[in-house]
Amino acid sequence: MNDNPLPDPIEESTVYCLNISAHYENLNAVREFVGWIASAAGMSERSVFAVQMAADEACTNIIEHAYGGESNQKIDCFCQVTPQELVITLHDHGQPFNPLKVPEPDFNASLEERDNGGLGLYLMRKLMDDVQFTFQPSDQPRDNILTMIKRRTT
Amino acid sequence: MEVTTQNFKRCDLVQAKGRVDSSTAPMLTEAMEALTNDGHYRIVFDMSGLEYMSSAGMRVLISTQRACKRFNRGELVLAVVPQRIYEALELAGFLGPTPLFKLYDNLPAAIGHF
Numbered sequence: 001m002n003d004n005p006l007p008d009p010i011e012e013s014t015v016y017c018l019n020i021s022a023h024y025e026n027l028n029a030v031r032e033f034v035g036w037i038a039s040a041a042g043m044s045e046r047s048v049f050a051v052q053m054a055a056d057e058a059c060t061n062i063i064e065h066a067y068g069g070e071s072n073q074k075i076d077c078f079c080q081v082t083p084q085e086l087v088i089t090l091h092d093h094g095q096p097f098n099p100l101k102v103p104e105p106d107f108n109a110s111l112e113e114r115d116n117g118g119l120g121l122y123l124m125r126k127l128m129d130d131v132q133f134t135f136q137p138s139d140q141p142r143d144n145i146l147t148m149i150k151r152r153t154t
Numbered sequence: 155m156e157v158t159t160q161n162f163k164r165c166d167l168v169q170a171k172g173r174v175d176s177s178t179a180p181m182l183t184e185a186m187e188a189l190t191n192d193g194h195y196r197i198v199f200d201m202s203g204l205e206y207m208s209s210a211g212m213r214v215l216i217s218t219q220r221a222c223k224r225f226n227r228g229e230l231v232l233a234v235v236p237q238r239i240y241e242a243l244e245l246a247g248f249l250g251p252t253p254l255f256k257l258y259d260n261l262p263a264a265i266g267h268f
Contacts (some may be wrong), residue, residue, distance in 0.1 A: 024177035031175075031206070049238045056208050059177045107247035110172045111220055111254055119246060126245050 001072055010040040010081055018077045022063045022092075023070045024131060027056050034079055034088055042083045050127040051150050057120035057127075058090055058146055066094030066144060081152070085129075090146040096135040097144065124148065156203075157185040165196040165268040167261075171203035174211030182214045186230075190221040195228030198264045202234035212246055219254060231256045233264035 010016070018033040020026040031052040038048040059075055067073050076091040102118040125131050130149040136142060155172035166189050189197055197218065201207075205244055215230065222228035232255045235243065240257075248254045258264035 024175065027175045027177055028173065028210075046238070046241075052206075053208060053242060056175055060208065060210065063176070105247060105252075108252060110252065111216070111223060114216060114254070119212065123209055123242070123245060 003126050010037055012081050012083065014080070016079045018079075020059075020075050020077065021071070021093075022067045022075055024060070024063065026075075027059055030055050030059050030077055033077065034086075037079045037081060038086055038150070041086055041152055043086065043150070047150060047152075051088065051148075054124045054127040054131075054148055054150075055088055055090075055097065057124050058088075058148065061120050062090065062092045062144075062146075063096070065097050066092045068095070084152060086150045086152060088148045088150075090148075092144050093142045094144065096142070097133065099133050155179050155181055159185055159189065161194075162265060165198055165265060166194045167198045167200060167265065169200040169203060173206040174204065174214070175206065175208045179208075179210040182211060183217070186214060186218040186221075190218065195222040195225040196268045197222060197230045198233055198258075198261070199230060199261070200233045200261055200264075200268070201236065202261075204236060204239060207242065209246065212222040212243065212248065215255065229240050229267075229268050230259060231258060231264050233258045233261050235258070239259045 016037060017036050018030065020029060034055045035052045038051045062075055063070055072148050073093060078089040080087045099121060102121050110124050128148045128150050132147045134145045155170060155178040157168065158226055160167045168185055170182060207226045219230045222230045223232060235257055256267065258267065
């Protein structure tokens with residue numbers, strides 16, 4: 001079920017784009033968008049689920065941390081299929097986010113001590129083959145870029 | 155997402171259909187808190203109708219388990235967890251090395267836990 005029917009089959013080298021405002025209700029559209037491209041690229045059902053979840057967690061983090069909650073600010077989601085990989089790139093214009101400051105979840109912690117900070121980022125890294133953050137120098141307009149890569153055959 | 159709650163003699167059953175993400179997780183929180191705030195702390199969560207759950211849904215499971223475990227013999231158990239969601243819970247470390255939830259592959263067994 002897609003509101004904006006996308007061409008099928010997809011073309012390699014074409015960059016597909018979805019622009020959303022920073023609202024949680026748009027997460028479904030993001031999952032549909034990356035899921036459609038991953039399926040069209042012939043990826044396994046497990047890989048399709050993985051890229052959908054990673055894109056959801058990434059957009060959730062942008063809304064929560066870069067924009068400090070839901071807002072009308074934008075998230076631009078780009079998707080490209082190369083011969084070996086699916087590349088998802090997310091742009092936002094909020095607060096830069098330092099992934100090195102996010103602690104990994106402590107899997108040995110008891111229930112009482114368990115704190116879910118960092119779970120989204122941890123899942124993104126586990127679900128994808130590569131996750132990279134890049135930020136503009138502070139004198140430039142804010143453009144935070146998150147690149148996530150998944151191999152087409154895993 | 156749709157969430158329904160049924161009261162049984164020894165426990166309560168929460169059933170959800172659809173997708174749990176940051177947009178819909180508050181509905182699940184509401185259903186769980188309605189129970190725990192009312193002193194119902196033995197809960198079976200039937201996940202058979204779920205297509206998707208992000209970390210937002212996992213957070214609800216953790217906070218509900220925490221609320222339930224405050225009570226003697228209180229617990230949230232999970233029933234009929236779909237394969238992909240099971241893998242996500244595993245990846246998130248919820249199923250080990252320190253398992254946070256008991257899982258049952260059918261509803262009668264989960265209800266029979268209590």
